[in-house]
Amino acid sequence: MNIMLLMPELFQLLMVAALFVQSILQKEGAAQLKKWLPWAAALGVIVCYGSLAQNGLLFSGTYRLDNLSQFFKMTVSFGFFLAVINGINQPLLEKEKKCDYFLFMALSAWGLMILCSTVELISIYLALELASFSLFPLVPLRTKSGRAAEASVKYMFIGGVATTVGLFGFSYILAAQHATNLQQLMHMPWTWSHSPMAVMGLILFLSGLLFKLAFFPFHFWAPDVYEGAGNETAAYIAVLPKVGAVAVLLRFSPFLKPGLEVTTILALLAAVSMTYGNLAALLQKDVKRLLGYSAISHAGYLMVGVVAGTPMGAEAAAFYAFSYVLMNFACFWVLCRESKDGKNLMLKDLIGLWERSPGLAFVLAVGAMALVGLPPTAGFMGKFFVLSAAWNRGCNWLVVIAAANVAIALFYYLNLVRYAYTKADGKPFEPSRSPTESGSVWMVSVGLFLAALLILFGILPNPILRMFS
Amino acid sequence: MIEPHFPILTCLILLPLLGCVPFWFMKTSRAIRWWAFVLSLAEMMPGLYLLRFEMGTADFQFVESVPWVTDWGLQYLLGVDGISLFMVALTLLIFPFCVICSWTSIKGRVKEFHVSLFILVSALIGVFSALDLVLFYLFWEAVLIPTYLLIALWGGNGRDQAALKFILYTLAGSALLLVAIIAFRVEGGSYAIPTLMSRSFSFRFQQWMFVIMALAFAVKVPLFPFHSWMPGAYGEAPVAGSIILSAVMAKMGAYGFLRLGLPLTPDAAQYFAPLLIAMSICSILYGGLLAFAQSDLKKIIAYSSLGHMGFVVLGIFLFNLNGVQGALIQMFNHGITTGSLFAVAGFLYSRSGSHNLSRTLGLGKFVPVFMGFWGFFVFAGFAFPGTNNFVGEFLILAGAFERNLWIGALAVPGALLAAAYMLRPTQKMAWGEPATATGWRDMIPREWVSLVPMALLVLYLGLAPTLFLKVINPSLKHMIGALESRGAMTLMVDKNILRTSNNRVPFDGNAGGGGHP
Amino acid sequence: MASGPDIINSIYPILPVAVTFAAPFFIRLLAKNRNRREAVSFVFSTITFLAVVFMAPGILEGKIYTCTLFRILPGMTVSFCADGLSMVFALISSFLWILTTSYNIGYMRTLKEHAQTRYYICFGVAVFGAQGVAFAGNVFTLYLFYEIITLFTYPLVAHYQNKEAFSAGKKYLVYLLCTSKLFFLPAMILTYVLCGTLDFQLGDIQRGIFPADANPVLLIVVYVLFLAGLTKTAMMPLHNWLPSAMVAPTPVSGLLHAVAVVKAGAFSICRIMLSVFGIDALHNLGLNMPTAYAAGFTIIAAALIALTKDDIKARIAYSTVSHLSYIVMGVAMLTPGGVEGGVSAIAHDAFPKITLFFAAGCIMVVTGSKKISLMNGLGRRMPWTFGAFALATLSFIGLAPASGFLSKFYLITGATDGGQRVLMLVILASVLLNMAYFGPIVIRGFFMPPVKGVDLSRYAEAPKTMVVPMFMIAVLSILIGFYPQTFVDFVDVYGRLWR
16 A cells, blocks of 8 residues: 555644644643644645545545545645634634644544545544544633633534434445445435435435535534634634535535435525525624625535536536635635634624725635625636536526525625725725734735635636646 | 737736736825826727728627636637627727826725726726627626725715615626526537527527526616616716716626627527517616706716617617617717716816705806816717717617607607706706806816817717728628528518508609509 | 709808808807907808808709718718708898898897807807708708707897796797607608608709608608607797797897798708608698698788787797798698799798897887887887888788788799689788788887877987898898899799799
8 A cells, every 4th residue: 555645644644643742742832833833734735735646445445535535635734724824823722722722623634634535434424523523622712702612512512413313324324225335335226216214314424414514404503603613713614624524425426316306405405505594694793603604505505516416516516615715714814813802703893994904805805705706706616617517417496596696695795895895984084094004914915815816716717627637 | 710819809908907016016196097097098009909800791800719717618718899899999998088087086095996997997898808608707797896896985975875786786687697608508518609609599598598698788787677776876986987887887788688688599589679678668768757857967867878778778679780780889979978978077076066966057157168068968968960879869760660660759759858858957057046166167188188089089970980880780780680580570570661562552753643554 | 854953062062051160169269359259250141141142153053062071871961952942041041140240239239238259159050050951961961950050049048047038948948859859850760761861852842752662651740740840930839939939139039030040940841841752742642731721820820819919029929930831831832833932931031020020129229118009109219110110011011022022922823823712811811910910010100199108208219230230131121022033043943943
C-alpha cells in the first residue's frame, strides 16, 4: 500500500497529534499556536492539492480514493485553514483552552477527510461520528456564554438522535440487502415495491447524514447553534460538515435514479429546505442566525446537485461546495472582524461599516451576493451548474423552485449590504470623516483575497472544475 | 470561419473595468472626475473601430469566440449585428454624458460612484454584445448591484425604498430566466444564440420559454403592469443613474425581445403578440395619463419613459418592417431624448434644490437658454416632426396601421398625451408665477458641452436617419423574414382593409364613374 | 392638359424659407438695440418678398420648382415645391409681413409692451412657418411647418401673461395640438401606408396620389381626419379657439389670425383636397358636397354669431371664421370657378381682413376700448382709421372693384356652373350678413353722434407708424380689383384650368 495515497489524512493526523502534545504539555499554548498552526494548515492544503490525482481502493474496499474524494479532502483542508486563520485570535476563548479547541477542530476535519473517502456503510458511520463528536466540545467553548452551553446541549442531543436513527437505518439496510459496501449496494434494487425495508433503511441512514447537512427536516439545530456558538466556531460548523456530508451523499447519488421514491423524497425535501430556509431568514436580525437559516437553504441547493444523479451533477455539487466554503467564510470573516468582543453581531451593528472599513464592507457585499447567486460570483456559477445538471432528470419542478428561490433570498442577503452600505447612523453623509480602520491591513487583505477568489471563480470556474475531473 | 481580428468587443467591456484601477491612487474628487471623463471618452475610441461594420448583411460581426467552460457547454461568444450595434453605440454615447452630468451633483464617495458607473457600463456593453446565453445572463444580472448602489447611496430622499423595489422586482422577473436558458441548451444543444436561432422547438416548449423570457424583459422595460418599480427608481436615482436607467437599461428589455424573444421562440411570440400589444398600449396610455398628474419633474419624465417604451414594444410585436424599424430607432432616440431631459432636470436641480415643479418657475425670463434647451428636448420628446422621436413614432404607427387599424387608433392618443404632459409643465416652467429662478446662473460651458451633441443628434436623426436605417435593415429584414416563413400568422391581419375586394368598383383617373374593363 | 407639368429642380423655393429662418436669429442677436432689431424685421421681410416674387414669372409660365432638403424615410422627405397655389399664399404672407412690421412697431412702442424681442422672434418664426407651409412639397413638410406655426404662435397669444392670456393660450394650444396629433397625424400615416409616399401630385389636380384600388371607406376616413386635423381653418365645430385667441395683441390677431395662421389652415385644406386627393377621387367618393355644405353652415352660423358681438375684435374674429369657409366651400365645388374663387380668396380676403384688425388695433391704442356700442362718432376723430375700415368693408360686401368682389364673383360662377343653387344662396346670404355686421360700425363711426358719457375730444388719430401701413393695405385691397389677374393667374396655372 502506497503511503503517498494517504498523505492528506496523515498530515492532518500529524497536526492533530502535535496539537494534542501541545495541549498536554503547555498551559498557555496560545502564543505558540499562532506561530505554527496557520502555516501547518496551509501546508496541509498544499499537500491535498498535490494528492488530487491519487487513485486507489484501500482497506478491503472500504476506502476509495478518486477525484471526488481528493477534491473534497482538499476543500475540507482549505476550509480548515480558513477556520484556523479566522479563529486564531478569538476574543471569547480562554488561552488555556485554545489548544484543545484547535485539537478538536483538527480532529473533526480529519474525520471529515476520512468521510470523503469511505465507501462502506460502517466506515461512513464511524467517520461521521468522529467528525461530529469532535465538534461537540467546540460549541460550548465560548466564555461565560449561557447560550453557548444551551446551543451545545441542543447540538449534542439532536446529533445523538440523528446518529441513532442513522444506525437504525443501517441495520435495516444490512438486513435487507446483506451488504454494506456501496459498490455492491449500488447494483441492488431500491424501489419501494421490491424491498421496502431497504428503502426505509436508506432513508433513515441518510437522515443521519442530512443532519450534518442541516437539511430540512433535520435543521432545527442550525440557527440556534450558530447563534449560541462563538463566531469563529460557527464559521467552521456552518461550512465544513456540509462539505463532508455532500461528499458522502454524492457517493449515494448513483442510487438515486430518477423516479425512485428516495429520489423524490430527497428532491421534495430539497425544495422545502430551500424555501423554508429563505423565508425564515427574511425575519432574522442576528446575522449569525440569518446565516444559519441561509445554510439550510444552501443545503437544499446542494441536494439538487446530488439528486441529479449524474457525474455532471457530482461535479456541480463539488463546485458548489467549494464555492460555498469561500462564500460563507467571506461573510464570517467580516463578521468576526467586526465583532471585536466576540459577541453576536446584529444587523444594526453593521451600520456604517462602509465608513469604518470599506474593504470589509466590500468583502461582505461580495460574499452576500455570492450567497444569493448573482453573477459574476462563484455562487452564481455553482447554482448554474447545479441547476443545469438537474434539468431533465425527472424533477424539473425542483429546478424551477430553486431558480425562484434566488429571488426570495435576495432580500435578506441584500439586507447585509444595505446595513453595511446605505444605512447611515444618524449622521449625515460626510466625506470628510476619516474612516477608522476596523482591523489591520492584513485582515482586510485576506478578506479581499477571498472576495477576489469568489469573483475569479465566478468568471473562470475552470481551475476548480479541472481539479475535480 | 471566423478570421482572427482585434477583439474589439472585449476591449470595450474591459476598458471601464481596468479604468477603475487608477481610482485607487487618486485622492481628490477633481482628479477622479477628470479621469472618469477622460476614460469615458477613451472608451469611445474602440467604438470608432466598430464603424467598419459591414452594412448589407444580417450576420453577426466582430465575433469573438473563446471556449469558456467546455464541459458545460459555455462559450465566451461576443458579436454584434445591426440591432445590437446601435445599442452598444448608445451605451458608449451615454457614458461620458453621465459623467459630465454628475460633475457637481455627487458630493460624497465620488470614487465609489464612478467605479459603480464603470462596472455598470461594462456590464451593459456585455449584455448587448453577448451571443452565448449564459454570458448574456451573467451580464444581465451583473447590472443589478451597481444600479442598486447608485440609487441607494447617491439618490434622493426615498432612495432606500426605491432601490430595494428596483432590485427585488427586477430579480424576481429574471429569476426564472436561468431555467429557460438551461432548457434551451437541453433542447437545442447549445447555449450559442446563433446556433439556437437556426433550431426549431416544439410549440409548447416555445410557449413556456417565451413566457419566462417575456416576464424578465417586461419587468426590465418596464411594461404595464410590471412598472411600479420605475417611478421610484427613476425619480430617486441621482442624475447619472436616471439617465443610464432610462436611456440604456430600459432598452435591455426591448433588446431581449428582439434578440431572444422573437428569433428563438417565433411561434410563441406570434401567439402571445396580442397580449404584448395590449400591454404596450396600456403602458402608452397609462404612462401618459399618469405623467399628466405629476408635479415632480423627474417623475414626469419617468412616466413619459413608460409611454415611450410602450411604443417600442408595440413596434416590436407588430412583426412588420415598419414597426420593428420604428422600435429600434425609437430605442436609440428615446435614450438620447430622455437622457437629455433628465440631464436638464439635473442641472435645474443643482440650482433649485428640488425636483418639484413649484421650485422651477419663471425660467423663461431669467435663464432663457435653459428654457430653450428644455423646450427643444421637450419638442423632441413628444415627437415634433423633424426630431428623432418623430421618425420612430411615425414608423411604429405606420406599422400599427398596417397591422390593424384599431391598434393604430389606440396608440395615437398616446402621442397626443406625450405632447400634453410635456407642454403643461414646460409652460409653468417658462412663465409660471411666482418666479423662483431669480439669481440663477444660465448654462455654464460644461452644461453646453453635454447638451449640444445630444441636440445635434436629435436633429441629425430626425432629418437624416438613412444611415441608421441602412445599418439596421438587413438584420431586421432577416428577422421578419424568418418570422413570416413560419407559416400562417395567428394574429388578426387586416390586409384587406387597405385594398378593396374584387367586386368593389375601383376608381381611376380616367373614368368619371365606375371603370369597367 | 396636353403637356405634363414642367417640374424643375431648383433651390428657389427654399430661399424664402431660408431667409425667414435666419430672421429670428438676427433679431435675437440685435436685441439690445431696438431700432436695429426692428430693422432686421423690415429687411428680412423685404428680402423674403423679393425671393417669392422672383419665382413668379417662371411659375406663371407653368414651371414648378421643387427641391428636396432631407430624405428621412423612403417616401417621407422634407421637400419644397413652388407652384401656383404656393405663390398665392407666400406672396401675401411675405408682403403683409413688411407692412405689419411697421404696425407692430407703432403698437408695441406706444403701449410700451414687455418682452418685445420674444414677440418679434415669434412673429418671425410664425412667418417662417407660413412660408414653409406655402412651399411644402409633401404632407410631411406641410405638417412640420404647420406644427411650427402652432407652437411659436402660442407665446404671441399668451403675450400678456395674465390669467386670461394663459387660459386663451391653453385653449389655443389644446385645440390645435390635439386635433393635429389625433387627426392629422393618423391621416398622414394612413396616407403613407396606402400610398408609400407623401409627396403631392404636382401639376395635376385631377389625379391625386392614392392608388386606384384603395379601400374607399378608408379614404373617406382619411379625408375626414385631414379635415378635422386642420383646425386652423376654424371650421365648425372646431372653431372656438379663434375667438378666444383674440386676447392677443392686435397685430398678432391681424397677421397671424387673419392671414398666416388661419390661412395656413385653409391653404392646407386646399392642398390636401387638390394635390393629395385630387378632383377625381373627391368626386367618386362623393366627398365634395358634404364638405361644401359643412363649409356653408360655418359661413352662415359664424356670421350670425358675429352679429351678436359687441367687442369689435370678437366680431371680426367670427367674421374670419365665416370667411375662411368661403375657401373651403369654393374648392369643394370642384368647378373651375369654384376653385378659382376659393383659392384666390386666400389672397383677396387677406388684405381687407388685416385692415379690419389693424383698424381695431388703432382704435384700441387710441381709446383703450373695444366696444362697438361706444364708438359712435369716433370716425370723425379718426378719419383714416374708419376710412380704412370702410374700404375693407366694401370688400366683404362684394362691391366692385374691391378685391372681395372678385372672389365672390368667381364663387358664384362656380356655384352656378355646378348647379349648386343652395351654395349660391349661401354666398348671397353671407354677403348680406357681412353688410349687417360691418356696416353699422362704419355708420356709427361717421354718422352718429357720440354716446352719452363718452368724451371724444381727447382722441386723435393713431400714430403714423400704424395708420400708414393700414391705409396702404386698404387701398391695395381696392386696387387689386383693378388687376384681377394678379392672383387668379396663379390659380389657373396651378390647376391647369381652362379659361
